[in-house]
Structures are given as C-alpha cells and as structure tokens.
Amino acid sequence: MSDHEQGSGIETFQAEGLSFPPAPAMAATANATAELYAQAAADPQAFxxxxxxxxxxxxTPFxxxxxxxxxFATWFADGTLNVAENCVDRHVAAGRGERVAFHWVGEPGDRRTVTYNDLYREVQKTANALKALGVQQGDRVAIYMPMVPEVAVAMLACARLGAAHSVVFSGFPANALADRINDAEAKVLITADGGYRKGTFFELKPIADEALRSTPSITGVLVYRRRRAETSGETAMHAGRDHWWSDLVDAQVAA
Known part of the structure; x- marks a missing residue:
C-alpha cells in the first residue's frame, strides 16, 4: 500500500535547473529576442x-x-483572410517572386526547385481548373496523391477558392478512401496514376476507381501523371469524369 494518503499530490524530490543557451552567434540571428518576449509577456493581446x-x-481587418x-479561445473572430494569398501572393507582391518557396526531392531521384512565382502561377491555374470542374466556395475536395509538389499546389488552389480540402494518405485502400470522401461529401477527387516508393511504382488510380463506385458526391476527378516514361503500364480514364492534370490545368490561364 502506498505511504501517501489517497488523493495526495506527488512529491517532487529533485528539481532540474540546468539550461542550455544557444551559442552567441546563433542567438544573434534569432527571430525571437528577449525584448520581443518581454513585449509579448507584458500585453499578449496587443502583441x-x-x-x-x-x-x-x-x-477584412479584425x-x-x-x-x-x-x-475555448477564438482569435481575430471578425477578421477574414485567404490562406493562399498569405502563403503565396503576398510574397510575389513584395518582390520575392524569384525566391525559393520550396525544394522537392522525390523518387526515383527527381528534384525540383519551386519559386514563389512558379507556385503563384500553378496555384492560379489549378484553382481555375477546379472552378471548371464546378468547385465553389464551401465545397470539399479530396486529395489522394503521392508525395509530389502538386499536393501543395492542390491544397493552396482549394484555399484560393474557399474550398476545404481533405488529404487522404496514399497508402490507404479503396474502402478507407471512400469513407473519407463520403464523410466530407467531396465534389472532386484529385489523385494520380500512381507514385514511387522505395524505387518501385505503385498504382493509385485503380484504387481510386474502386472507391469511386460508392462515392455519389464526386462529379469530377483530376489525375496527375506521375508514371515515368520508362515505367510500363496504362491508366484507365472514365470519359466525362476523369481529366488529366496536364490537359486541364495546363490549359488554364494564370489569373
């Protein structure tokens, strides 16, 4: 039986007082300074x-x-903003368009560097492609893709339109994908023919097709072509529903 009475607190026998400050050279380049911390502590809301x-x-300013x-805490309740504009547009408007937004290293050995200008154009074109598929503010879009830059583009394109996106892990089977599409009542699915994992191509589109047999809310499917030329195989496309990313997105104007 415990030596402590039932309901008593846990006694602390050792308090650790060690700290590990950063090197002075690193501290000199930090975004967070002691002065900034003091301002935040003095008046958090104003800060x-x-x-x-x-x-x-x-x-809409808050x-x-x-x-x-x-x-529950609600911040800036009466203000409105657009996430895509804040992630992309403002950097281009500020003259940072040629700066790198992100580097991508994929399989098997693919590499791409995407600038803010690149991202700005692709997000606009993809948003226009989604509009062409009937996506409007308040709609939901499911994303079932491998790890490629177009995933970020797709998410930002949804945000640009005011549509919610639901990312589904590309390792999930058809029934799990169908459940998530139905839960969200998604209007459009963005997927790919497949992807690469450990150097081997895996099929995604057949899994998506199986899921779509039981997802009545889906009216359009956007398919990114990930299969490299040296990887054999064909992708089944359903006329009127399925659209290659390269056909629909690339045909749009970046505006």
Missing amino acids: WADQARALLTWR TKTLEWELP
Missing part, C-alpha cells in the same frame, strides 16, 4: 494583434483580438 497586422494580409471562454 499578437500587432503581429497579425504586420505579417498577414487581411481581406477589430476583436481574442475572445476567450474557457476552454
């Missing part, structure tokens, strides 16, 4: 309101910083 106004582009009713 975060200033940060939100300085770092984000708002379509007037309420924090509404806190335990256990």
Whole structure:
C-alpha cells in the first residue's frame, strides 16, 4: 500500500535547473529576442494583434483580438483572410517572386526547385481548373496523391477558392478512401496514376476507381501523371469524369 494518503499530490524530490543557451552567434540571428518576449509577456493581446497586422494580409481587418471562454479561445473572430494569398501572393507582391518557396526531392531521384512565382502561377491555374470542374466556395475536395509538389499546389488552389480540402494518405485502400470522401461529401477527387516508393511504382488510380463506385458526391476527378516514361503500364480514364492534370490545368490561364 502506498505511504501517501489517497488523493495526495506527488512529491517532487529533485528539481532540474540546468539550461542550455544557444551559442552567441546563433542567438544573434534569432527571430525571437528577449525584448520581443518581454513585449509579448507584458500585453499578449496587443502583441499578437500587432503581429497579425504586420505579417498577414487581411481581406477584412479584425477589430476583436481574442475572445476567450474557457476552454475555448477564438482569435481575430471578425477578421477574414485567404490562406493562399498569405502563403503565396503576398510574397510575389513584395518582390520575392524569384525566391525559393520550396525544394522537392522525390523518387526515383527527381528534384525540383519551386519559386514563389512558379507556385503563384500553378496555384492560379489549378484553382481555375477546379472552378471548371464546378468547385465553389464551401465545397470539399479530396486529395489522394503521392508525395509530389502538386499536393501543395492542390491544397493552396482549394484555399484560393474557399474550398476545404481533405488529404487522404496514399497508402490507404479503396474502402478507407471512400469513407473519407463520403464523410466530407467531396465534389472532386484529385489523385494520380500512381507514385514511387522505395524505387518501385505503385498504382493509385485503380484504387481510386474502386472507391469511386460508392462515392455519389464526386462529379469530377483530376489525375496527375506521375508514371515515368520508362515505367510500363496504362491508366484507365472514365470519359466525362476523369481529366488529366496536364490537359486541364495546363490549359488554364494564370489569373
């Protein structure tokens, strides 16, 4: 039986007081400084309101910083913004278009460097392609793709339109994909012919086709071509429903 009475607190026998400060050279380049921390601690709401106004582009400026009713906190409740504009557009508008947005290293040995200008154009074109498939603000789009840059493009394109996206792990089987599409009542599925894992090509489109037999909300499918020329195989496309990314997206105007 415990030596402590039932309900008593846990006694602490050792308190650790060690700290490991960064090297002075690293600390000198830090974004967070002691002065900045002091400002945040002194008046958290004013600090975060200033940060939100300085770092984000708002379509409707907020007037309420924090509404806190335990256990829920709501920040900037009456403000509106667009995530894609803040992730991409503002960098282009500020003259940073030729800076690298991200590097991608994939299989089998593929590499791409994507600038903000590149991303800006592709997100606009993909958003227009989704509009052509009937996607509007408030709709849901399911994304079932391998790890390629177009995943980020697809998510940002959805955000640009005000549509919600649901990313489904490409290792999930057809029934799991169908469940998630039906839960979201997604209008469009973005997928690929397949992908590469450990150097081997795996098929995705047949799994998507099986799932789509029981997903009545889907009206259009956008298919990214990932299969390399040296990888044999054909991809079945359903006329009127399925569209190659290279055909539909590349035909759009970046505007």
